[in-house]
Amino acid sequence: MKNQELPSLNYVFLLKQTTLEQPFISxxxxxxxxxxxxxxxxxxxxxxxxxxxxxxxxxLLGRDEDLTDQSEKRWKNMVLLAFGQKKMFKxxxxxxxxxxxxxxxxxxxxxxxxxxxxxxxxxxxxxxxxxxxxxxxxxxxxxxxxxxxxxxxxxxxxxxxxxxxxxxxxxxxxxxxxxxxxxxxxxxxxxxxxxxxxxxxxxxxxxxxxxxxxxxxxxxxxxxxxxxxxxxxxxxxxxxxxxxxxxxxxxxxxxxxxxxxxxxxxxxxxxYQRLTPQAEMRNMKDIQNEVLYMMQPELAPPPPADGSQPATSAFGAKDVKDLSWKNLMDAYACTECGRCTDACPANTTGKKLSPRKIMMATRDRLEEVGTNINQNKTFVEDGKTLLHDYISVEELRACTTCQACVEACPVSISPLDIIAQLRRNLVMEESNAPQEWNLMFSNIETNMAPWKFSPDERDAWIHS
Amino acid sequence: MLEVKSMAEFMASGESPDVLFWVGCAGSFDQRAQKITKAFVQILNKVGVSFAILGKEEMCTGDPARRAGNEFLFQMMAYNNIQVLNGYNVKKIITTCPHCFNVIKNEYPALGGNYEVIHHTVFLQQLINDGKLVLKDGGAFKGTKITYHDSCYLGRGNGVYEAPREVLQALDVELVEMKSCRSKGLCCGAGGAQMFKEEEAGTTRVNFKRTDEAIETGANIIASNCPFCTTMLVDGVKNREKEEAIKVMDIAEMVALSLKDQ
Structure with a gap:
């Protein structure tokens, strides 16, 4: 026993020695x-x-979107939602x-x-x-x-x-x-x-x-x-x-x-959260104008004198750079708490769609694009896109646009806005819609109603 | 007998109505929803509201096309509808469909269509508050256990939760809430153009889940404010074989049955 205690005694002694010289050493x-x-x-x-x-x-790879109006309301939202954690208390x-x-x-x-x-x-x-x-x-x-x-x-x-x-x-x-x-x-x-x-x-x-x-x-x-x-x-x-x-x-x-x-x-x-009613979908100004010029050609701007075609961007979003910068900030702001997915009627009835996964996929793809830029100085095509490679058609088609995910998010993320833009790309760029939707589209075009009824019958209910 | 005049008829007689009743495609063509339309017109007639419909000139607002991703078609429909509405110098629109309500109220202004848009449940609540709509005492639904289904586009989408409930309170019903209500309300499964396609593969259907929540309350009536929700919930109730015990009714239908006789 005594032998074993010796080293520790020595150690204390040594430390004591050091304390004497402490001012210098310290x-x-x-x-x-x-x-x-x-x-x-x-x-x-x-x-x-x-x-x-x-x-x-x-x-900032995302598309431009002006979200700077009504600054008073925006400060209030920041104080209530972020600082005050209002939605957390649900x-x-x-x-x-x-x-x-x-x-x-x-x-x-x-x-x-x-x-x-x-x-x-x-x-x-x-x-x-x-x-x-x-x-x-x-x-x-x-x-x-x-x-x-x-x-x-x-x-x-x-x-x-x-x-x-x-x-x-x-x-x-x-x-x-x-x-x-x-x-x-x-x-x-x-x-x-x-x-x-x-x-x-x-x-x-x-x-x-x-x-x-x-x-x-x-x-x-x-x-x-x-x-x-x-x-x-x-x-x-x-x-x-x-x-x-x-x-x-x-x-x-x-x-x-x-x-x-x-x-x-x-x-x-x-x-920077959108201040419009939750159910309001963002307008597509370029398509609005296209329809306007089709209906009223006199309003269309004259074609460029040099005969060049004006640059057009893809309709809707296929990859992260087609989304708005706010969608991309949403992806980095997501802490994967899953309140959105918990509230999603599609997810809770066993569909593949999960709003949280939409946000995680967007961030993963954006990080991949970022790494690509880091390595190559500028983005080099990698044959992948957010749509299809990260988010499947089946997920997108399961959304009822009920906005439960948007409502549930404590940090003002909108998975719905991303879903809507990917759907636009699917339908308008790829003509990728289920048969029933194509039928609905053609009914609206020809009968002015989503079902196959004659427009002449529209007021028949009065006498039925 | 319903008294309904179209905008064109008003114009022809050199008059203009106070409001335009936007019937919507479901309200015009769907047999179940037609009943809601008629019930609402019955109320308008009873109260003596000066209103018109667009009739054959009305077209789909473009909502299902836009939600499905077909912005072109939406813009086409919106352009044509706004031309018609502005042509008649329409200022105030009432509609029995929350999808039409949302699109005309929130999405048409950016395209040049600016109107005061009111959902029929809010309009009914205003009529009751103003004393213009008198309900019979001990009405058809006095004490009946009723649960109210918040449609996504009226509730979460536009923040209207209380007006429809106030109308139900005015009917003297026993209002019971479902597990998910108001801002947490569960979708019926029809929104986002789902109405027009088969649901994606899952473990159950959204309308079945919502109907189960309604059944759990023990209510005898599910009160709705949307023709699409009504269809989905009717299907849900049928699937659970509860048609005998539970009815799905639009608030307009309930009010129409509670109108005081002359």
């Missing part, structure tokens, strides 16, 4: 840490900005859990501000002195949020992996989407734990030194570690501090690859 260490911190921070923000600008470029239990994570995420990140200051200037809890007693209140408050976030995140893990809530465990999420969801939750568990353990080790140091009682929640953890040496506690505090900020940087750089990007895009998505 200054050197601090400078190394500061330099390291600044480099890592620059790299982390640079990588994030690079990927984010790629996503911006991808979104399902109260996940809404409350989500609120914990959301508030936790937003407010705890105020502490990241302090971490940044400390990291760059080599200070320790730089905001403690200027804020005074309010600082301890604030940290206590953050700790409550951290615990609530932990509870929520663990509940989410349970809902996904043990309870297997239907919309969160459908086959369309197999593979990366499921891993993605769990990864984010695990990162959150790690981040929150680091924060609490960091504070606990500081609390334990305060208790040892008799300078305080630690922080509100983490002080409850202090008894477990108060027996450790001050050096070990300092080490734990450092590991957790670094772990927390490295975790946040990892999280930041994982975001643009993840469904979790919604935490940023929910805001512009709510702002």
């Amino acid at each position: 200054i050197k260490m601090m400078i190394v840490q500061q330099i390291l911190f600044v480099i890592i921070s620059i790299v982390a923000f640079y990588l994030f900005a690079k990927k984010a600008s790629e996503i911006r470029r991808n979104i 399902k109260p239990i996940p809404a409350i859990l989500h609120l914990f994570v959301y508030v936790g995420f937003v407010l705890i990140n105020i502490e990241v501000l302090e971490i940044l200051i400390d990291g760059v200037f080599g200070t320790h809890r730089a905001l403690e002195a200027p804020l005074g007693s309010f600082y301890h209140f604030l940290i206590g408050f953050f700790e409550i949020l951290a615990v609530l976030t932990l509870i929520a995140v663990i509940s989410f893990l349970v809902r996904r992996n043990i309870l297997k809530v239907k919309r969160l465990s459908m086959a369309e999420l197999d593979g990366f989407p499921k891993r993605d969801a769990n990864t984010i939750l695990y990162i959150e568990v790690v981040l929150m734990s680091m924060l609490l353990i960091m504070n606990a080790s500081e609390g334990a140091i305060m208790l040892q030194e008799g300078t305080g009682n630690g922080f509100l929640i983490s002080t409850m953890l202090a008894p477990a570690i108060v027996g450790l040496s001050p050096e070990s506690l300092h080490l734990i505090e450092r590991i957790c501090w670094w772990g927390h900020i490295l975790g946040i940087y990892a999280f930041l750089n994982y975001l643009p690859y993840s469904k979790h990007f919604h935490i940023l895009l929910a805001f512009p998505n709510a702002y």
